[in-house]
Amino acid sequence: MGVVRFGVSLPKEIAHQFDNAIKKEGYETRSKAIYDLIKKYIIQSKWQHGEKIAGIISILYNHHEKDTVNTLLDIQHEYHDIIISSQHIHLDNDNCFEVIIVKGKSDDVDGLYKRLKTLRHIKDTSLTVADIS
Ligand code: NI
Structure with missing residues (x-):
């Protein structure tokens, strides 16, 4: 370089x-x-401009809400082509923390993030993006 x-x-x-x-x-x-x-x-x-990026999505949610947990899984399967890896941490008796590593077009990453963050019983989310060129 x-x-x-x-x-x-x-x-x-x-x-x-x-x-x-x-x-x-x-x-x-x-x-x-x-x-x-x-x-x-x-x-x-x-x-x-919808170009390819890498990112990290984090979500914090109440794991007693089984519908939310199932929906989270369904959405992640739907976006399997941009999800590289995910990690689930049982924070305490009530809370789960999940980190999802993504790589793909920003429109797709944004679509996934919007689906996740707008779910009921999701307490907190964040998205960090990085340039991979
Ligand atoms: Ni958990």
């Missing part, structure tokens, strides 16, 4: 605020902070 260098012109005050912000995060160089921002922009663009 080659490296490209380019200059960026910014108003002084913005550059100063940027330096302060990345210092608080612990970045040692502007380059790494700008790299992370650009990667975020790229994944956002891929997400918006």
